[in-house]
Amino acid sequence: MSEAQATETETETEAADTTPRRSAFGRLIRDPQAVITATILVVIVLLGLLAPLIAQHDPNESALSAVNVDPGTPGYLLGGDQSGRDIFARLLYSINTSVLSGLIGMSVAVAVGLTFGLIGGYFGGRTRFATEWLFNLIMTFPGLLLLIVLLPVTGGDFRATMLIFGVLLAPGVYRIVRNLTVGARNELYVDAARVSGLSSPRILRRQVMPTVRGPVIISAAFLTGSAIGVQAGLAFLGLGSTEVPSFGAMISDGFRNYYVDPLQFVWPAAFLGVLTSALVLFGNSLRDALEGARPKAQKIATPRVEAGSPASRGEAGEALVQIEGLSLSYPTPSGGVKDVLKGVSLEIRPGETLGLVGESGSGKSQTAFSVLGLLPPDAVVTSGSIRLEGRELLGLRERELIQVRGRAIAYVPQEPMSNLDPSFTIGAQLVEGIRATSGLPRAAAGKRAMELLDHVGIPDPKRVFSSYPHQISGGMAQRVLIAGAVASRPRLLIADEPTTALDVTIQAEILDLLRDLQAEMGMAILMVTHNFGVVADICDRIAVMQQGRIVETGEVEAVFREPQHPYTRMLLDSILDESHVRTDSPVLVAPGAEGPR
Numbered sequence: 286m287s288e289a290q291a292t293e294t295e296t297e298t299e300a301a302d303t304t305p306r307r308s309a310f311g312r313l314i315r316d317p318q319a320v321i322t323a324t325i326l327v328v329i330v331l332l333g334l335l336a337p338l339i340a341q342h343d344p345n346e347s348a349l350s351a352v353n354v355d356p357g358t359p360g361y362l363l364g365g366d367q368s369g370r371d372i373f374a375r376l377l378y379s380i381n382t383s384v385l386s387g388l389i390g391m392s393v394a395v396a397v398g399l400t401f402g403l404i405g406g407y408f409g410g411r412t413r414f415a416t417e418w419l420f421n422l423i424m425t426f427p428g429l430l431l432l433i434v435l436l437p438v439t440g441g442d443f444r445a446t447m448l449i450f451g452v453l454l455a456p457g458v459y460r461i462v463r464n465l466t467v468g469a470r471n472e473l474y475v476d477a478a479r480v481s482g483l484s485s486p487r488i489l490r491r492q493v494m495p496t497v498r499g500p501v502i503i504s505a506a507f508l509t510g511s512a513i514g515v516q517a518g519l520a521f522l523g524l525g526s527t528e529v530p531s532f533g534a535m536i537s538d539g540f541r542n543y544y545v546d547p548l549q550f551v552w553p554a555a556f557l558g559v560l561t562s563a564l565v566l567f568g569n570s571l572r573d574a575l576e577g578a579r580p581k582a583q584k585i586a587t588p589r590v591e592a593g594s595p596a597s598r599g600e601a602g603e604a605l606v607q608i609e610g611l612s613l614s615y616p617t618p619s620g621g622v623k624d625v626l627k628g629v630s631l632e633i634r635p636g637e638t639l640g641l642v643g644e645s646g647s648g649k650s651q652t653a654f655s656v657l658g659l660l661p662p663d664a665v666v667t668s669g670s671i672r673l674e675g676r677e678l679l680g681l682r683e684r685e686l687i688q689v690r691g692r693a694i695a696y697v698p699q700e701p702m703s704n705l706d707p708s709f710t711i712g713a714q715l716v717e718g719i720r721a722t723s724g725l726p727r728a729a730a731g732k733r734a735m736e737l738l739d740h741v742g743i744p745d746p747k748r749v750f751s752s753y754p755h756q757i758s759g760g761m762a763q764r765v766l767i768a769g770a771v772a773s774r775p776r777l778l779i780a781d782e783p784t785t786a787l788d789v790t791i792q793a794e795i796l797d798l799l800r801d802l803q804a805e806m807g808m809a810i811l812m813v814t815h816n817f818g819v820v821a822d823i824c825d826r827i828a829v830m831q832q833g834r835i836v837e838t839g840e841v842e843a844v845f846r847e848p849q850h851p852y853t854r855m856l857l858d859s860i861l862d863e864s865h866v867r868t869d870s871p872v873l874v875a876p877g878a879e880g881p882r
Contacts, residue, residue: 313571318569318570325559326567329560335377339377342361343374344370344530345370351370363376366542367549379556382530383513386443387509387516390447390515393450393452395505398456402465406469408662410662416463423453428453431453432515442525443519446516446519446525447512450515461504465500472703478491479690480690482688482689483718485683487721502572503571506571509564510561514561520534520537521534535553539552539553603635605635605674606633607632609669610668611671612626612669614664616663622665626651626833627832634809635776636807638803639826640823642817647830648834649781649830653696666679691721691775693776693777695777695779697780698783701766710753711738711753712734712750714769716731716734735750743764759787760787775808779810780799780812783795793822799823800823824841826838827839831850836850837850
């Protein structure tokens, strides 16, 4: 590693912010609202659980001598109701009914809504259409009326009623999770996870779940309160078993006896209000604590494949990747289709660097994503073939593509900071990718990640390993992504504008690093760029794209010396050098007027 490179990376590391974050539990116990509401909930739940030990009477036990007795009467702490039952005993047993109702309704709603929300938001297409249709249908049902109609089916059992009500609550959770999943799916770090070869269930669990966790938690608190309220409401209406103590039934009895003893109405109403309010407030506090805490789950980077595996190099002289007649289209809002690739044909040979150049919108990235199998769901490959060492990649299932991505083909994206998950440390993301496919234990994967960080020129791997993406610079972040990409010793590395977001000095160092790694591992590189300086520096051959077509290919030196296609000549002529000066007149801007941006 050069002295300038060492100085640059040391400066980046020293600038890192190493302030540790508090754990979720630490943040929670420092929140007065969380402590107070959690204490209230624990006390209420304990009272319900200890009801058989605390209560002096069965909740349904009646005594003529206890009809409307005053609070404080021996054996009747809060008095007796109009049927001679112990109000305190009924309150304690009603807690159990309410808590169980809330847990059943909330659990069903979260389980159904979360599962289908993740599936519908992540996969899209027909899957999303089916889930949308299903939950829109559920939302059309009149919830309370449906529960009343189904009472003969449930036999008045509040547990069965809450199961049905949980399904009716699920669309609210589904919409929250689906919308958050759609947003997370478009994040670059999720694309990086797919490139790394992680399966969709693992991406949903590791990458998407932390995004939806907070909103689902606060929603669960509201749903629990809603289920408790609905169960109490049904009991208030006299629907359900009369032998099950419930706040709703007690409020109904107290309401009918209000002018005789108003407190019979106040006790259950107060308990119900405190319980539901504490649930919602605690949910808010828990959400805030989780969103600000350091996640314990781990994220991804590119996995590793051992040398000597089927991922070994192809024979010299044969095409490693062969693209023939590739055409790609997208539907337009008007109902038509737009062709973005039109018969693209090119080959990448083992150990060479092919530069794919063209202006923005020419189809460079779409070609690269086609090789990776990362096209959006609405993309339509109308014709063509993509073969890796003779194996056709088009038409492979996602499970089969996972075995190719991150192993045989790796990817280094542009905008390195956007491709690292801000919620997880650098080490966590590297370790997750290595463990995903190599099967290494956590300790061995961590050691391998440290070796990779050192291998790409990071002078303090231990410190960077423990840092978060915002604590390192763009140049160091790009080194991290390269470390993850070469972990599997891929046969092909696709580098999509890897130096765009970096200054000139760091660009040169990144290109030197890629050149050194290529010489060491013998991998081919597809360099997607619009920078002819990068092409001249590192590429062996060049392919020029214009409006979705390859218009010229050849050796870099030959194309630079004698470009054959007018578009190639136009691109080369647009490069400024010391022999050309601008001859156009300067633009005059009136005082106070805003100039061009």
